[in-house]
Amino acid sequence: xxxxxxxxxxxxxxxxxxxxxxxxxxxxxxxxxxxxxxxxxxxxxxxxxxxxxxxxxxxxxxxxxxxxxxxxxxxxxxxxxxxxxxxxxxxxxxxxxxxxxxxxxxxxxxxxxxxxxxxxxxxxxxxxxxxxxxxxxxxxxxxxxxxxxxxxxxxxxxxxxxxxxxxxxxxxxxxxxxxxxxxxxxxxxxxxxxxxxxxxxxxxxxxxxxxxxxxxxxxxxxxxxxxxxxxxxxxxx
Numbered sequence: 001x002x003x004x005x006x007x008x009x010x011x012x013x014x015x016x017x018x019x020x021x022x023x024x025x026x027x028x029x030x031x032x033x034x035x036x037x038x039x040x041x042x043x044x045x046x047x048x049x050x051x052x053x054x055x056x057x058x059x060x061x062x063x064x065x066x067x068x069x070x071x072x073x074x075x076x077x078x079x080x081x082x083x084x085x086x087x088x089x090x091x092x093x094x095x096x097x098x099x100x101x102x103x104x105x106x107x108x109x110x111x112x113x114x115x116x117x118x119x120x121x122x123x124x125x126x127x128x129x130x131x132x133x134x135x136x137x138x139x140x141x142x143x144x145x146x147x148x149x150x151x152x153x154x155x156x157x158x159x160x161x162x163x164x165x166x167x168x169x170x171x172x173x174x175x176x177x178x179x180x181x182x183x184x185x186x187x188x189x190x191x192x193x194x195x196x197x198x199x200x201x202x203x204x205x206x207x208x209x210x211x212x213x214x215x216x217x218x219x220x221x222x223x224x225x226x227x228x229x230x231x232x233x234x235x236x237x
Contacts, residue, residue, distance in 0.1 A: 029065060034073065116223055135201050143191060161173040
């Protein structure tokens with residue numbers, strides 16, 4: 001998929017606001033706990049945990065918060081057990097939606113998501129109803145003076161799907177196994193990594209009118225605000 005996603009831009013700005021009021025901290029702490037439980041508490045041997053700790057620095061999360069989350073994941077401190085579940089469905093105007101959740105109460109999570117979908121004219125679907133429209137990819141957003149051509153030239157040896165500009169950043173999508181090597185290559189090129197995540201990337205995008213899109217952004221924001229929701233992805237351009 002090449003191009004820009006206004007929802008991606010809105011989500012990034014929203015994350016900065018959420019971080020100020022603590023919501024982004026809470027979501028990230030849960031993710032760090034689960035990552036440490038699944039892959040160990042040493043960032044050197046857990047690439048996903050390393051990404052999360054870098055994200056924690058970006059949003060100025062106190063280091064103590066991150067360390068406590070790691071210890072809860074490794075069992076050094078008592079903590080809640082979270083379950084990772086991905087939900088999918090169709091939103092208003094038929095847009096496809098993927099929702100990553102971390103929850104300690106599956107019934108609460110699905111009930112709240114179904115309420116929002118129903119209220120906004122969408123439909124929470126069964127597993128497999130829309131995920132065929134997406135691919136799990138590494139997505140890196142970097143800042144610097146290197147041109148797209150320079151970035152492409154330096155990434156020829158990696159499994160990269162796309163390179164494109166977005167809001168003053170260079171966005172690179174790649175195979176999930178190439179995420180860490182591509183990050184290192186971009187850093188060597190002199191770029192500053194602003195975000196590096198595993199995301200559901202749509203194979204094709206849907207373009208709607210501004211009026212239709214604004215209503216959908218409200219719907220997506222309401223989903224994103226839910227306690228159990230970690231990330232919301234859509235095929236809306």
